Amino acid sequence: MKCDYSLYLVTDRAILGGRDLGQAVEDALRGGVTLVQLREKDTSSRDFYQIALALKDLAVKYQVPLIINDRLDIALAVDADGIHIGQEDLPLQVARCLLGPEKIIGYSVSNIEEAVYGEKYGADYLGAGPVYTTTTKAVTIQPLGVEGLRNIKNSVSIPVVGIGGINLDNVREVKKSGADGVSIVSGILGSLDPDCTSRKLCEAWQQG
Amino acid sequence: MKCDYSLYLVTDRAILGGRDLGQAVEDALRGGVTLVQLREKDTSSRDFYQIALALKDLAVKYQVPLIINDRLDIALAVDADGIHIGQEDLPLQVARCLLGPEKIIGYSVSNIEEAVYGEKYGADYLGAGPVYTTTTKAVTIQPLGVEGLRNIKNSVSIPVVGIGGINLDNVREVKKSGADGVSIVSGILGSLDPDCTSRKLCEAWQQG
Numbered sequence: 001m002k003c004d005y006s007l008y009l010v011t012d013r014a015i016l017g018g019r020d021l022g023q024a025v026e027d028a029l030r031g032g033v034t035l036v037q038l039r040e041k042d043t044s045s046r047d048f049y050q051i052a053l054a055l056k057d058l059a060v061k062y063q064v065p066l067i068i069n070d071r072l073d074i075a076l077a078v079d080a081d082g083i084h085i086g087q088e089d090l091p092l093q094v095a096r097c098l099l100g101p102e103k104i105i106g107y108s109v110s111n112i113e114e115a116v117y118g119e120k121y122g123a124d125y126l127g128a129g130p131v132y133t134t135t136t137k138a139v140t141i142q143p144l145g146v147e148g149l150r151n152i153k154n155s156v157s158i159p160v161v162g163i164g165g166i167n168l169d170n171v172r173e174v175k176k177s178g179a180d181g182v183s184i185v186s187g188i189l190g191s192l193d194p195d196c197t198s199r200k201l202c203e204a205w206q207q208g
Numbered sequence: 209m210k211c212d213y214s215l216y217l218v219t220d221r222a223i224l225g226g227r228d229l230g231q232a233v234e235d236a237l238r239g240g241v242t243l244v245q246l247r248e249k250d251t252s253s254r255d256f257y258q259i260a261l262a263l264k265d266l267a268v269k270y271q272v273p274l275i276i277n278d279r280l281d282i283a284l285a286v287d288a289d290g291i292h293i294g295q296e297d298l299p300l301q302v303a304r305c306l307l308g309p310e311k312i313i314g315y316s317v318s319n320i321e322e323a324v325y326g327e328k329y330g331a332d333y334l335g336a337g338p339v340y341t342t343t344t345k346a347v348t349i350q351p352l353g354v355e356g357l358r359n360i361k362n363s364v365s366i367p368v369v370g371i372g373g374i375n376l377d378n379v380r381e382v383k384k385s386g387a388d389g390v391s392i393v394s395g396i397l398g399s400l401d402p403d404c405t406s407r408k409l410c411e412a413w414q415q416g
């Protein structure tokens with residue numbers, strides 16, 4: 001599956017402040033988001049499944065891929081387009097074996113070694129970060145910067161999406177590093193107008 | 209797959225007090241446990257997978273089925289014999305569709321309505337409870353008692369395993385209700401000698 005990774009939305013219900021996830025995601029899709037990753041933490045499998053079903057409908061409606069974070073069973077259950085896994089999730093080779101060759105598998109990396117490993121063992125794209133300092137994850141990791149992101153991009157031939165602290169002010173800088181897209185959590189869903197914010201990010205990326 | 213549900217061990221690392229899970233499960237298997245269900249909470253997918261791999265080896269060695277609680281992806285990843293799901297997990301029909309007809313699916317029920325639903329939508333066996341009051345789960349539910357368990361057993365034709373507060377003192381009473389087995393968490397793994405405890409439970413069940 002050929003993907004447009006340029007404006008990659010990752011969900012986080014915690015930053016919605018009570019707003020509806022489906023509504024916020026649809027706003028972002030109207031604004032031009034090109035891919036949606038559903039990420040849930042501490043949610044029952046039943047609730048995760050129901051939320052994934054709702055986002056699957058939106059993904060079909062807006063013709064963008066739906067990626068499920070970590071949970072391969074939820075991805076299978078709603079026939080999502082793929083999964084995104086990190087170092088704490090199922091091993092990459094096991095995931096590829098269970099999903100088959102057609103589904104998308106994204107892999108989180110924070111250095112060249114992990115990037116090369118990801119490409120070698122079947123990842124379709126890499127999520128590389130954090131590019132900038134971010135408050136989305138509790139753990140503080142030394143950010144890659146655009147130089148680090150460029151080095152990762154140059155070490156592999158699969159698409160690389162930058163993640164972590166990316167917003168309207170730095171999206172052009174990220175594009176100049178050679179990345180294939182920007183992955184954004186709070187920058188879109190944390191804004192009160194995800195439609196407008198996505199539109200501006202889209203324009204900035206295209207002009208960048 | 210034809211199963212012996214008579215002494216059904218459910219794991220809980222929280223009650224091991226630092227003892228090794230694999231060692232405790234192997235002790236219980238030596239004592240006569242007939243089926244092992246791996247249940248993990250708040251564990252990363254990677255750790256869950258690694259623990260499941262270790263228990264899979266034990267299950268093969270002792271020739272008993274390995275059942276994974278909730279996580280269908282982990283069950284697929286280690287080629288477990290099946291999964292056990294409850295009301296908060298993936299819908300039964302979805303799980304059956306993804307696992308195919310050969311794998312075991314267990315379904316947690318606490319009343320006749322859920323039991324009939326479980327049998328209708330593809331469960332291979334039911335875990336019915338709580339039979340007695342129990343401290344394993346935080347939520348307090350009115351126990352079924354052996355009468356309630358008997359009523360559930362009489363409402364379906366698939367195997368029914370009693371769960372909740374079952375120990376050496378009441379295992380014979382549970383068997384008299386018509387149940388096909390007893391599912392035990394803290395009664396085995398919470399004891400300092402799972403081998404000996406399982407042996408006694410086994411004997412009590414067979415003589416009951």
Ligand code: NI
Binds near residue numbers: 193195196197
């Ligand atoms: Ni707007």
